[in-house]
Amino acid sequence: MTALAVVEASGLYVNAGDHVLLRDVNLSVAAGERIAIVGHNGAGKSSFLRAVSGFNGVHRGSLKVLGTDISVIRERRALRDLRSHVAQVHQGLHLIGRLSVLDNVLIGGAARNASWLTWIRRWPAHEAEHARAALARVGMSWAAGRRTDSLSGGERQKVAIARALHQNAPMLLADEPTASLDAEAADEVINLLTALVAERKSTLICVVHDLDLVPRLADRVIVLRRGQVVADVAVTANTASELRGVMK
Amino acid sequence: MSVEQRTARLHDTQPIAEAHRSPPPPGRVTVLSLLLIFCGLLVLVSLWTLASEDELSLGRRPWQNLKKTVAEMSEPSFLRVWFGDTHAEARDADGKVLRVDDQQANERRYLAGVGRALWTTLRIATLGTALAALIALPLGLLAARTLHAPRPLFWGAKAVLDTMRSIHTLVFGLFLVGIVGLGATAGILAVALHSAGTLGKLLAEAIESLDAHPVDAVRATGATGAQVFFLGVWPAVLPQYVSQVLYVWEFNIRDSTILGLVGAGGLGLLLSEAMSLFQWGRLATLLLAIVIMVTAFDAVSRAVRRRLV
Structure with missing residues (x-):
């Protein structure tokens, strides 16, 4: 356990009612690491991400994110502050379809701008500039004024990445960021993600379904099974085939 | 079998596609049929009780009444804008003209x-x-x-x-x-x-x-x-x-x-x-x-x- 750990779970249990989502998870993620989480559906991958961003309560054990113990946070303000330091990219389902692309990206800056003017989507000029820069970085400037639900899956995913960029957080969680994308779009999204993570030296924790993507996205892979960590290894050239053996 | 064992079976040992193909749980079918039986019973009870209270009759001469109403309403008053009598005389019982209406x-x-x-x-x-x-x-x-x-x-x-x-x-x-x-x-x-x-x-x-x-x-x-x-x-x-x-x-x-x-x-x-x-x-x-x-x-x-x- 180094001092630089950004996520530190020890004896972590997460429940949903009687259903145990995560059991006795022990792991530590150092700043700047790139981690892939794999496992079957229902193995607890997304539950882990939700726990890290404070959406799933900690049942037993402890979970420290960026030095804050999530299980003891009682104040909403503290939780919001923590969340603002954890950017997320999900399956492209999480943008507001009826808002423009730029408005969706601007939401990434919500925690920095608590003014009520943001309720009617009036943001400070420098925020708009920053958001436009994020859109330019992912190559989506042309779509700034478009309605988000008019975009394709791949384009939407790039907008989601732009929102995460705009949020400017040291940590990025991604939940199957290439699910439901065709090979070409998936390729582009992954290149973008890895480039940005390298550029900003952020920590990446990414739930991956397609095992072939693991070596491209991560240096370390964690295998979950029925809520438990069954493998936690460094990624090597033949990791994908090894994982297939483990997960059969 | 505990919840954990069941979910473990569903999610891990079986491939997902197979879990989806399994037949729907019997509970839902039973609820639907119970609902249908309940609604049917309610309809029957309503009919029976209303009939026994003599509330279900159509009146004495429903057919004639219907015809009468239809006949009365088949002449909407707005037609008089064009076909109305401009000198409609209202008379009393002795035939005396009370007033003339347009x-x-x-x-x-x-x-x-x-x-x-x-x-x-x-x-x-x-x-x-x-x-x-x-x-x-x-x-x-x-x-x-x-x-x-x-x-x-x-x-x-x-x-x-x-x-x-x-x-x-x-x-x-x-x-x-x-x-x-x-x-x-x-x-x-x-x-x-x-x-x-x-x-x-x-x-x-x-x-x-x-x-x-x-x-x-x-x-x-x-x-x-x-x-x-x-x-x-x-x-x-x-x-x-x-x-x-x-x-x-x-x-x-x-x-x-x-x-x-x-x-x-x-x-x-x-x-x-x-x-x-x-x-x-x-x-x-x-x-x-x-x-x-x-x-x-x-x-x-x-x-x-x-x-x-």
């Missing part, structure tokens, strides 16, 4: 009155619905489970909405005529109070059925509760709410045609007048006017709503 002019005057009443009805429905939309907004937000309003406010809003929805516009009208007096104001308030209940419930349900992912994603950026609402919930729910308001407006135009029956202004007054004076021709004219207005408004509203969502 039926055409009379009917023109009546139709102008109908036009004014239609306009009043339209205004009652419009203002009532607008007021209802405003009242329903805060109540609907409080009553939406997913917005986690404080418990007492949540239950309070729900109770108020349920009460408003369960009291019919006409009943509200009766009370309000007693409170604010005869006329359109009572109608507007009656429409607003009843519709606010409907709209609030619809709004709460629209919010509850929103996709949670985008809203959670806004929350995940560290946004405040108000920001989550205005940036995540409101843009998604607004078009639905506008569409619902339009639908309720459409409904209220139909509903407020009878508000005049209790003195709350609009067409209903003419309806009750025509019925108590046995002026079936004028009743036919009124019904036609209502049908035309409602159909026209329905068509417009439906076209607008289709473009909204």
Whole structure:
């Protein structure tokens, strides 16, 4: 356990009612690491991400994110502050379809701008500039004024990445960021993600379904099974085939 | 078998596709058939008891009565604008002429009155619905489970909405005529109070059925509760709410045609007048006017709503 750990779970249990989502998870993620989480559906991958961003309560054990113990946070303000330091990219389902692309990206800056003017989507000029820069970085400037639900899956995913960029957080969680994308779009999204993570030296924790993507996205892979960590290894050239053996 | 074992089996040892292919659990089928049996029984019991209370008869001469009504109403009074007698003489029993009527002019005057009443009805429905939309907004937000309003406010809003929805516009009208007096104001308030209940419930349900992912994603950026609402919930729910308001407006135009029956202004007054004076021709004219207005408004509203969502 180094001092630089950004996520530190020890004896972590997460429940949903009687259903145990995560059991006795022990792991530590150092700043700047790139981690892939794999496992079957229902193995607890997304539950882990939700726990890290404070959406799933900690049942037993402890979970420290960026030095804050999530299980003891009682104040909403503290939780919001923590969340603002954890950017997320999900399956492209999480943008507001009826808002423009730029408005969706601007939401990434919500925690920095608590003014009520943001309720009617009036943001400070420098925020708009920053958001436009994020859109330019992912190559989506042309779509700034478009309605988000008019975009394709791949384009939407790039907008989601732009929102995460705009949020400017040291940590990025991604939940199957290439699910439901065709090979070409998936390729582009992954290149973008890895480039940005390298550029900003952020920590990446990414739930991956397609095992072939693991070596491209991560240096370390964690295998979950029925809520438990069954493998936690460094990624090597033949990791994908090894994982297939483990997960059969 | 414990829950954990079962879920483990479902999720891990079986491939997912197979889990999906397994037959639906028997519980659902049983619930449906029980429901059908229950509804069938309710229908039978209702029929049987009503029949034994002698409430199911069609009267003594339903067929003749129907023919008579149809015959009386088959001559809508508005035809007199063109075919009316300009020198209709009203005589007493001795054949003495009491007065001479110009039926055409009379009917023109009546139709102008109908036009004014239609306009009043339209205004009652419009203002009532607008007021209802405003009242329903805060109540609907409080009553939406997913917005986690404080418990007492949540239950309070729900109770108020349920009460408003369960009291019919006409009943509200009766009370309000007693409170604010005869006329359109009572109608507007009656429409607003009843519709606010409907709209609030619809709004709460629209919010509850929103996709949670985008809203959670806004929350995940560290946004405040108000920001989550205005940036995540409101843009998604607004078009639905506008569409619902339009639908309720459409409904209220139909509903407020009878508000005049209790003195709350609009067409209903003419309806009750025509019925108590046995002026079936004028009743036919009124019904036609209502049908035309409602159909026209329905068509417009439906076209607008289709473009909204």
